[in-house]
Amino acid sequence: TETNTEIVNMAVSSPDDSDSLRYDSDDISIGGDDSKISNLFNFVRDISKNNKLSDHVEILVSEHEKRSETGSMGMKDVFTTYLIEVRIREENGRKRQVAGNPSSLWRRYSEFEMLRNYLVVTFPYVIVPPLPEKRMTIMWQQMSTVDHFDADFIERRRVGLETFLQRVASHEEMGRDHLFHTFMLQDENWRETIVGTGFQSKQDSRLKNLNASFRLKKPDKRFEGLKIYAQELRNNISAILKTRAKLAGTLYGIHKIHGNYGRVFSEWSGIEKEMGDGLQSAGHFMDAYKDYIDDFMNEEEQISDQLKEYIYFADSLKAVCRKQEVMQYELEKSEELLSSKRYQRDQLLGKAPSKTLSLQGMRSKIFGPEKPEVKDARLRQLEDQIEEAEEAVLRNQSETMSFMEHALSEVERFKKQKGSDLKELFISYAVLQIKMAKR
Structure with a gap:
């Protein structure tokens, strides 16, 4: 519709760089109609570069719903959708409050995947937050039969998707991306809009990444170290989760x-007269001890999911390193091309020795030296090619240096975030174990 087009145009317009948030709280009561969503777009657009979106907007994935639809071949497609709610926070002195009713829409997991792929291409130097796993991995034995439509698993995925959106919103650059905003606000034609950016054609193929990795002559030591760091992080987190899975299975058993002891004590209490009450109490205690583990395991699984997130964060870090290798390889190729063209020019001018078995040398011996006008034409062509190669080298150098500068800055931010998150997770796990031991 024309209204939706107007909304998107407002979202993609360049943001105001002012440091203040210019909006009237009376106009930002967000509901379901287009005018109120338009107000939200205006608010998001006017957030200055010195502010994070997450400081001013509350993003929730509040519900999930199982749906089905019939495809073009008559096959029934069953999937889960998630309700995204967005509210604006307004500052009242030092206290932030959430203003108005939320703007809400439903998204499938595949749309979250599309958004993340777009962010990876658009911000290649950023360690893009991972999505929760589509199917369970590194699970303890009791969870091995759970499918991806299990209610508890879907609920945990909902929490993971909410964390993903909040992490993106808290990033200075990704949080300002207009397609990220429209993902949460534009219900219709969002897929067409994001596909229209052509991000899928810009993704580096695995073959290209492997080619760059093997043929790179001068790898950057800092990024080589980061690859090792990412792999060690992944291995260490995986080892912790596997150990925890074994302990969980044993403890659960x-x-x-x-529960068997509880049943025995309960039956025994009916036989014994003097000890009946004591045996009955012991049976109830055993039953309570058996049932308590379920709640405990649910809490442990939540901590495990948050820890598992850093396995996929490690993969995101390795993706940044692979991108650096591709860019470094492109720079090396452009430098080699420039060197080759300069050498050909020097050969033509007689400043460099000709190769013994070169095609040009054989031609000169058979047909004689080139005519002056042919030589001049070749020289002009080489000069043009050298100029183009020099521009390509300068461009690749600038892009590579800029990428590395941004990427290393992102790595430092990630390390601080990782240290804070893992510290909190391990403290929570220790507190949970103490709580369990006291029971």
């Missing part, structure tokens, strides 16, 4: 076997 110990607790559940007490």
